Amino acid sequence: MDASTLIDSFRVDGRVAVITGAGSGIGRASALALAGAGATVVCADIDRDSAVETAADIVGAGGRGEGVGLDVSVKRAVDDLAERVVADHGGIHIWANIAGIMVEGPVLDAPEEDLDRILAVNLKGVLFGCQAAGRVMVGQADGGSIVNASSAAADVPSPNVVSYAMCKAGVVQLTKSLAYEIGRKGVRVNAVAPGFVLTGMTGRYFVRPDGTVDEEMQEAVLAPMRKATPLRSIGEPEDIAAAVLYLASDASRFVTGQVVRPNGGVAML
Ligand code: NAP
Numbered sequence: 001m002d003a004s005t006l007i008d009s010f011r012v013d014g015r016v017a018v019i020t021g022a023g024s025g026i027g028r029a030s031a032l033a034l035a036g037a038g039a040t041v042v043c044a045d046i047d048r049d050s051a052v053e054t055a056a057d058i059v060g061a062g063g064r065g066e067g068v069g070l071d072v073s074v075k076r077a078v079d080d081l082a083e084r085v086v087a088d089h090g091g092i093h094i095w096a097n098i099a100g101i102m103v104e105g106p107v108l109d110a111p112e113e114d115l116d117r118i119l120a121v122n123l124k125g126v127l128f129g130c131q132a133a134g135r136v137m138v139g140q141a142d143g144g145s146i147v148n149a150s151s152a153a154a155d156v157p158s159p160n161v162v163s164y165a166m167c168k169a170g171v172v173q174l175t176k177s178l179a180y181e182i183g184r185k186g187v188r189v190n191a192v193a194p195g196f197v198l199t200g201m202t203g204r205y206f207v208r209p210d211g212t213v214d215e216e217m218q219e220a221v222l223a224p225m226r227k228a229t230p231l232r233s234i235g236e237p238e239d240i241a242a243a244v245l246y247l248a249s250d251a252s253r254f255v256t257g258q259v260v261r262p263n264g265g266v267a268m269l
Pocket of ligand 1: 020023025027044047050071099150193201202
């Protein structure tokens with residue numbers, strides 16, 4: 001590959017991508033990045049309005065996108081979306097399982113309902129996405145790329161978010177095992193494991209119900225995060241979208257079963 005081809009290998013023109021959790025944060029930034037690189041992007045989110053908004057921003061910027069409501073914890077709904085996208089667009093080349101939720105609390109007191117809820121979205125939801133996308137991709141001449149959202153919480157001890165960390169560690173093993181199973185069919189499966197990124201998930205610690213920011217609280221949350229990070233910085237959704245684009249595109253054509261860690265250095269493996 002010469003240098004100009006190498007840069008072009010990040011483009012995803014003519015590809016069809018499905019991004020879950022595309023209404024907000026990392027999923028939204030990933031949808032915009034893939035669309036900017038040429039993909040037709042199906043933006044899926046449990047909050048349909050926010051997915052439609054992301055798609056509208058894609059179209060407004062001259063790209064191709066549509067927004068749909070999807071609860072990733074409902075297997076039938078995930079399968080239906082994959083079938084519908086194939087019927088409408090002729091295939092699926094990229095599927096990013098980004099949707100996720102956070103549940104907090106000390107492990108000894110963790111209620112079973114909380115565990116069931118987070119497993120349903122953060123682990124089963126990712127598996128359902130992998131199954132629906134993988135079934136389509138293994139039958140395609142040009143294969144495909146699946147990208148799963150893990151977390152630095154899978155790499156380091158994660159007090160107070162143990163069920164979340166369990167799910168994210170499970171995503172890593174799912175990613176590796178599936179990558180091994182379907183690699184020979186031309187389908188790559190990788191994960192991104194972000195460090196602390198400013199999104200709705202993390203902003204809720206300091207964003208008031210009316211949407212304004214409690215700046216004192218924000219600094220109280222972010223200062224120790226920065227201090228614990230070798231790069232002394234907090235991630236932005238685009239920092240993770242860049243990794244998603246790399247993994248989705250041919251730039252990573254020799255990469256599968258891997259965990260890419262845009263985390264400011266908070267975990268080094
Ligand atoms: P976010 O801004 O809250 O975005 C997550 C999106 O997923 C939201 O739009 C959310 O909708 C949606 N969602 C929730 N449950 C869903 C379901 N059952 N089906 C479909 N969509 C659903 O969070 P984010 O920070 O961008 O997180 C994206 C992913 O990155 C997550 O998997 C998260 O665990 C992971 N991650 C984030 C960080 C971080 O620091 N932000 C670090 C490591 C990993 P609602 O808002 O309506 O719930």
